[in-house]
Amino acid sequence: MPEPPLTRRAERPSTVAPRAAVVTHAHGPAGLLPSLAPLLAEWLPRQRWFAGKGRAVTGFTLVSATELLPCPAGGATPGLLHLLVRARQPGSPAGEPSADCYQILLGVRATLPPRLAPALIGRPTGGPLQGYTVYEGLGDPRLAAVLLERLRMPGRLGPLLFVREPSTTIPAVLTPQLVTAEQSNSSVVFGETYILKVFRRVSPGENPDLELPLALARTGCTRVPSPAAWFCTAPATGKSPPYTLGVLQPYLAGSTDGWQLALRALARRADFTAAAHALGRATAEVHLAMADALPTAVLRRPQIERLAAAMSARLDAAAAAVPALHPYRPRLRTAFDDLAGLGRAGRTWAAQRIHGDLHLGQVLRTAGDGPWSLIDFEGEPSRPLAERRRPQPTVRDIAGMLRSFDYAAAVAVRNGPAPDDGRGAERDDDWARSTRAAYCSGYAEASGADPRDEPELLRAYETDKAVYEVLYEARHRPDWLSVPMSAIRRLSGFPPPADDR
Numbered sequence: 001m002p003e004p005p006l007t008r009r010a011e012r013p014s015t016v017a018p019r020a021a022v023v024t025h026a027h028g029p030a031g032l033l034p035s036l037a038p039l040l041a042e043w044l045p046r047q048r049w050f051a052g053k054g055r056a057v058t059g060f061t062l063v064s065a066t067e068l069l070p071c072p073a074g075g076a077t078p079g080l081l082h083l084l085v086r087a088r089q090p091g092s093p094a095g096e097p098s099a100d101c102y103q104i105l106l107g108v109r110a111t112l113p114p115r116l117a118p119a120l121i122g123r124p125t126g127g128p129l130q131g132y133t134v135y136e137g138l139g140d141p142r143l144a145a146v147l148l149e150r151l152r153m154p155g156r157l158g159p160l161l162f163v164r165e166p167s168t169t170i171p172a173v174l175t176p177q178l179v180t181a182e183q184s185n186s187s188v189v190f191g192e193t194y195i196l197k198v199f200r201r202v203s204p205g206e207n208p209d210l211e212l213p214l215a216l217a218r219t220g221c222t223r224v225p226s227p228a229a230w231f232c233t234a235p236a237t238g239k240s241p242p243y244t245l246g247v248l249q250p251y252l253a254g255s256t257d258g259w260q261l262a263l264r265a266l267a268r269r270a271d272f273t274a275a276a277h278a279l280g281r282a283t284a285e286v287h288l289a290m291a292d293a294l295p296t297a298v299l300r301r302p303q304i305e306r307l308a309a310a311m312s313a314r315l316d317a318a319a320a321a322v323p324a325l326h327p328y329r330p331r332l333r334t335a336f337d338d339l340a341g342l343g344r345a346g347r348t349w350a351a352q353r354i355h356g357d358l359h360l361g362q363v364l365r366t367a368g369d370g371p372w373s374l375i376d377f378e379g380e381p382s383r384p385l386a387e388r389r390r391p392q393p394t395v396r397d398i399a400g401m402l403r404s405f406d407y408a409a410a411v412a413v414r415n416g417p418a419p420d421d422g423r424g425a426e427r428d429d430d431w432a433r434s435t436r437a438a439y440c441s442g443y444a445e446a447s448g449a450d451p452r453d454e455p456e457l458l459r460a461y462e463t464d465k466a467v468y469e470v471l472y473e474a475r476h477r478p479d480w481l482s483v484p485m486s487a488i489r490r491l492s493g494f495p496p497p498a499d500d501r
Contacts (some may be wrong), residue, residue, distance in 0.1 A: 001474050002124075006444070012080070012334065013352040013471070017193065018377075020393050024394040025231065027108070028169070029065075029127075029128045030127075030128070030263075031126060031127035031128060032065060032127050032128055032129070032280060033060055033061075033062045033085070034126070034127060035124040035125065035126045035127025035128070035129060035130065036060075036106075036124060036127070036129070036134070036500040037059070037060050039121050039122035039134065040057075040060060040085070040087075040104070041060075042122070043121045043122070043241050044057060044087060044102065045057060045449060047200070048182050048183065048184070048199075049183065049184050049185055049186070049200040049201060049381075050102070050199050050200075051100055051382060051498045052087065052089045052098065052100060055089045055090065056089065056090065057088065057089055058088045058089060058090060059087075059088040060085050060087055060088065061085065061086040061088070061099065061279065062083070062084075062085055063082060063084035063085060063101060064082075064083070064158070064159045064160075064233070065082070065083050065084075065162055066081070066082040066086045066157060066158045066159060067079065067080070067081055068080040068082050068105075068146050068150065068157070069080075069111075069143065069146050070124050070146070071108045072134070076110070076111065078107075078108060078109045078142060078143055079104040079107070080106070080107060080108070080109055080110040080137050080143045080146050081105075081108060082099055082104075082105055082106075082160065083103070083104040083105075083106055083232075084102070084103055084243070085098040085100050085101070085102055085104060086100065087099065087100055087102060088293065088347075089328075089332055090156040092448075094222045100201050100275065101201070101202050101203065101243070102176070102200055102201055102202070103198065103199060103200055103202050103243075103245055105136070105137035105138055105143070105147075105198070106121070106134050106137055106149075106302075107119065107134065107137035107139075107140050107143050108132050108133070108136075108144075109132065109133050109135070110131070110133070110221045111131060111133060112135055116135060116139060116140055118139065119135040119136040119137075119139035119140065120133070121134045121135050122135065122143070124466065125259035129450065134153070134378065136332070138177060138178055138186050138188055138198065139176065139178055141177070141424070142276075144178065144190075144196075145174075145176055147188075147199045147202045147246070148170065148174060148176065148190055148194075148229075148248075149172075149195070150162045150230035150231065151164055151170060151196075151201075151228075151230075151231065151248055152164070152170045152229075154229065156234055158234075159230060159233055159234055160228070160232075160233060160234060160245070161232055161233065161234040161235075161242070162230075163227065163229060163230055163231065163232075165226075165227065165228055165229065168228040168229060170194070170228065170229065171172060171191070171193065172361070173191075174189050174190035174191035174193055174286060175190070175191050176188050176191075177189045177190075178366070179195075180250075182255035183379045184200070184201075185197055185198060185200050185378070185381070185493045186198045186200060186376075189251055191255050192251055192253040192391055193250070193251055193253075194248050194249065194250060194251050195227060195248070195249055195250075195251040195419065196246055196247070196248045197209065197246060197247050197249075197376075198245070198246045199244060199245055199246060199378075200357060201381060202243040202244070202245060203243065203384070203385040204240035204241045204242070204243055205242075205243075205244075205379040205385050205386070205389070206241070206242075206244055206389075207367075207378060207385070208356065208377050208378055208379055208388055208389055209247055209376065209377045209378040210227060210244050210247050210352060211226065211246075211377075212224075212290065212294075212355075213226055213227050213247075213346040213377060214226070214227055215290065215293040215294055215353075216286065216289050216293060217291065218293055219292055219293045221285065221286060221289035222371075223282050223285055223286050223289075223371070223372065223373055223374055224286060224373065224374050224375070224377070225252065225373065225375065225467040226249070226250070226251045227247050227248065227249055227355045228248045228250065229247075230244065230245075230246060230247045230248060230416035231245050231246050232245050233245065246393055246430050249375075250374075252364050252373060252405070254366055254367050255364035255365060255366050255367075255370075255373070256364065256365060256367075257360065257361050257362075257363065258275075258360035258361065258362075258372075258404075259359075259360040259361045259363070259404070259408065260366065261275065261360075261365060262360055262404075262405070262408040262435075263408055263411065263412060265431075266408060266409065266412035266428060266431060267412065271434075271480065272435050272438075273367075273434050273438035274369075274438070274440065275296065276325075276405070276435045276438040277438040277439065277441055277442035277445075278369075278371075278372055278440065278442060279363060279372050279439060279442065279443040280373035280440060280442025280443035280444075280445075280446070281397070281443065281445060281446040282363070282371070282373075282374065283374070283397065283442075283443055284297045284375050284443045284444075284445075284447035285357070285438075285446055286355070286441070287354065287394045287397070287447065288446070288447060290352055290353045290354070291321070291352045291353075294352065294353045295352075295353075295391065296300070296350060296351065296352040296391060297350075297351040297352070297391040298348050298349070298350060299348060299349045299351050299393065300342075300343070300348050301343040301346070303343075303351075304339060304340060304342070304343030304347070304348075304349070305340050305343050307339070308336040308337070308339045308340035308343070308362075309336075309340070309372075309382065310341075310461065311335075311336045311460060311463070311464045311467075312333055312336045312337075314464065314467055314468070314470075315329060315332055315333060315336070315411045315463075315467050316329075317471075318467045318468075318470055318471040320471055321471060321474065321475075322471060322474045323456045324474075324481065324482075324485060325467070325470060325488065327494075328488050328489070328492040328494060330461055331492035331493055331494070332467070332492050333492065335456075335459045335462070335463040336460055336464075337461040338456050338459075338460070339456055339457065342456055343353075349393050349454075349457060350393065350394075351391035351392050351393055352391050352392070352394065353389070353391055353392075354380070354391075354392050354393075354394055354396055354397045355374060355377055355400075356377070356378075356379030356383075356388055356392075356396070357376070357379050357380045357395070358374070358397040358398075358401050358404075358475040359379070359400050359401065359403070359404035359407075359408075360401070360405070360408060361404075361405040362374060362375055362442075365373070369421060373455060384412060393457060393463050393469050394451075394459050395454060395458050396461050398439075398451045398461075399441070399458060399461035399462045399464075400457070400465055400466050401439060402436050402439065402440075402458075402462060403462060403465045403466060403469070403487065405436050405439065406431050406432050406433045406436075406486075406487055407469075407483060408429050408432075409428040409429060409432035409435075409483075410428070410483040410486055411430075411483065412480075413428050413430050414480075414482070414483065420482060423493055432496070440452050459491065462487075462491060463491045466484050466487040466491055467488075469483070469484035469487070470484045470485060470488060
């Protein structure tokens with residue numbers, strides 16, 4: 001079993017007996033899961049990070065249950081119970097039953113204070129927690145602080161392992177604040193000093209959001225906050241690899257994400273090319289550091305043909321779900337056919353570890369014209385972990401950022417006031433084109449390779465990303481569907497509708 005990364009340099013587990021009692025039963029205390037199952041079946045599908053939306057939860061399997069903070073008799077103070085549960089669901093996209101594993105931090109109180117009402121899960125009617133109220137523990141500052149304390153004092157607690165980088169000093173008192181923005185995981189900011197990302201849907205193996213920043217830190221790359229501490233399931237001989245459960249990183253106070261900066265520039269009709277150029281340089285620096293720190297590969301004909309076939313399959317699946325794609329499908333497919341044709345002609349491409357889900361919301365810039373930082377290296381959480389850890393062409397990240405510039409311009413037209421010069425959409429299209437060009441120029445300046453020199457590869461990845469966006473918007477935000485559809489028209493070579501000209 002591989003150890004968590006850098007454990008040879010990390011703090012050794014404490015030999016002091018833990019203060020919390022550990023639930024070590026294979027299925028938890030008698031009756032725990034059966035008593036929680038009806039509450040979880042109702043609460044879990046409502047969470048932003050639940051992956052199985054639209055399919056019923058038919059049952060749960062308890063992977064582990066650990067008391068991080070025991071609840072005294074009478075419930076005068078809160079308790080914190082860490083759960084890993086598998087949620088069984090029929091009718092997965094592959095047609096087979098699925099059982100994703102989720103991490104739940106269960107707060108336990110006799111009575112829930114009004115300020116914690118939004119965190120309510122329910123009151124078990126049986127089992128060991130009968131008579132208590134259970135709730136989302138991360139919403140309770142008192143319980144969120146327990147996680148930070150565990151990371152301050154690393155060691156093993158039952159099936160959980162807490163690790164801290166030896167060069168890191170975590171203050172004893174930092175006020176926690178749950179991040180309420182929609183995320184595919186949960187984050188807590190501690191005193192504007194650290195941010196803890198708690199992964200919700202977890203899989204065996206090292207999460208890229210821990211693996212990649214640790215590897216980049218070894219290269220001296222300063223574009224990515226280096227992990228200060230993390231926790232995972234403890235390695236067990238002969239069993240599946242550990243699950244990465246959470247990562248603590250420095251909080252970049254005073255920074256603003258690229259999405260907000262771009263929208264502000266569009267609202268002011270301000271130039272964004274200098275910022276985009278600097279962001280292109282930052283992206284290239286991170287890619288170069290990852291290539292230096294981690295294995296690389298070469299994509300040859302078999303890999304390129306499989307890549308193009310997967311893109312075509314995603315197009316077919318999206319078109320089956322979103323009829324608006326049908327008229328564009330034949331022309332969109334040519335992007336993938338051209339890519340496969342180059343592979344058959346002997347073309348190869350370098351592949352390496354990449355960010356995997358790069359867009360303007362995944363980059364931060366400090367006040368003024370400070371440096372750009374890249375964050376959230378988890379990749380697309382809906383993709384299998386093995387796929388997210390696979391070497392890929394760097395142009396996939398670049399295509400994601402280029403699509404994000406287009407998105408910002410389209411959203412500005414959609415949400416902004418009517419322009420007084422009569423050319424609002426045209427002006428914002430010009431903004432997107434100039435910003436995209438500046439980003440690519442900055443990337444080329446730092447890396448020595450201009451992504452525009454590989455037009456077939458870039459077009460294929462941009463098209464694949466736009467198809468993904470169409471499916472996402474159709475499922476989650478139908479009134480935004482026109483935004484990626486404008487890219488679909490452009491990428492397919494169709495003229496824009498009359499009302500868009």
